[in-house]
Amino acid sequence: MIGAIPEVHPGQTYPNRRALHDAGVHRPLQAGICGTKQSGAESIVVSGGYKDDGDHGDVIVYTGHGGRDPDTRMQVAAQSITDPGNAALVTSYLEGLPVRVIRGANTDSPFAPLQGYRYDGLFRVVSFGSKSGIDGFPIWQFRLEALPEQSPPLTEMLPDLIDDSVTPRRVVATQRIVRNTGVARQVKSWHRDQCQVCATRLFVLGGTYSEAAHIQALGTPHNGPDVVGNVLCLCPNCHVLFDSGAIYLTDDLTVMSGDSEVGPLQVDPRHRVRLEFVRNHRDRWRRS
Numbered sequence: 001m002i003g004a005i006p007e008v009h010p011g012q013t014y015p016n017r018r019a020l021h022d023a024g025v026h027r028p029l030q031a032g033i034c035g036t037k038q039s040g041a042e043s044i045v046v047s048g049g050y051k052d053d054g055d056h057g058d059v060i061v062y063t064g065h066g067g068r069d070p071d072t073r074m075q076v077a078a079q080s081i082t083d084p085g086n087a088a089l090v091t092s093y094l095e096g097l098p099v100r101v102i103r104g105a106n107t108d109s110p111f112a113p114l115q116g117y118r119y120d121g122l123f124r125v126v127s128f129g130s131k132s133g134i135d136g137f138p139i140w141q142f143r144l145e146a147l148p149e150q151s152p153p154l155t156e157m158l159p160d161l162i163d164d165s166v167t168p169r170r171v172v173a174t175q176r177i178v179r180n181t182g183v184a185r186q187v188k189s190w191h192r193d194q195c196q197v198c199a200t201r202l203f204v205l206g207g208t209y210s211e212a213a214h215i216q217a218l219g220t221p222h223n224g225p226d227v228v229g230n231v232l233c234l235c236p237n238c239h240v241l242f243d244s245g246a247i248y249l250t251d252d253l254t255v256m257s258g259d260s261e262v263g264p265l266q267v268d269p270r271h272r273v274r275l276e277f278v279r280n281h282r283d284r285w286r287r288s
C-alpha cells in the first residue's frame with residue numbers, strides 16, 4: 001500500500017521489525033526500502049545504517065541500498081540506481097508518491113526513538129543524486145521532506161528538540177500540487193508519458209516523466225472529479241499553460257492559444273476525454 005495505513009498515526013511505536021511487518025507499516029523484515037520500480041517505494045526505515053545518512057527531522061537525506069559489507073557496515077562497492085529499492089525511490093520522486101518513514105533507535109540522531117521503531121508519517125522524495133560516499137564509493141542519496149498536512153507534525157511530536165536559536169525556516173507555497181492518483185497514473189501510462197499537446201516525452205534518470213493535469217480543477221470552488229475523462233497527460237510547460245488558461249480546448253479537442261489554433265490534442269483510443277470538463281475549463285478562463 002502506498003501512503004498512510006488506516007488507524008496508524010505518526011508517533012506510533014513498535015518493538016521490532018516483526019511488529020512493523022504485522023501492522024503493514026514496513027513489510028520487509030530486513031531491507032530498509034520496501035517497494036519496486038513499478039509501484040514506487042511504500043516505506044523506508046531510517047536507523048543510521050549508512051554513514052552518509054543525514055537526519056534533520058522534517059528533512060532526511062537517505063542513502064540508497066547496496067554495496068555495503070553486512071559485517072563491517074563499510075561501503076565496499078558502488079551502488080546502482082537499478083537496485084529495486086533505489087529504483088522504487090526514483091519512481092516515488094517521478095510520480096510524486098508519498099513514502100512512509102519509520103525511524104529506528106539510533107544514538108547518532110536526536111530524532112530517533114530510544115528503543116524499537118517509530119512511525120513518523122509520510123514524506124515526499126523531492127530530489128536525488130549520486131556522490132562519492134565517505135568510504136570512497138559512489139552512492140545514491142534521496143532527499144525526503146515531511147508532508148505538511150499531517151497531524152500531528154513532527155515538531156509537535158518532539159517539542160523538546162525545537163531550538164529557537166537556529167535560523168527559522170521560510171514557508172514557500174508552490175504554484176500547484178501535482179497529484180498522482182491511480183487515475184492519473186493510468187492516463188499517463190496510456191500516453192507513455194508523452195505530452196498530449198506538444199508530444200514531448202521527457203527522459204530522465206530512472207524513466208520518463210510527465211504530469212497529470214485535471215481539466216476541471218479539483219477542490220473548491222471548481223469541484224472537478226478525479227476520473228480519467230478529466231485528466232490530461234502533459235509536460236510541465238504545457239501543464240502550467242493549461243492551468244493558467246494560456247491554452248484551452250475546443251469541443252473537437254483542438255488546442256487553442258487565444259484565438260490561434262495550436263493543433264489537435266493527441267488522445268489514445270482508450271482515453272475518453274469528457275466534454276463537460278473541457279467546457280468547464282474553457283468557460284472558466286473565458287469568464288476570467
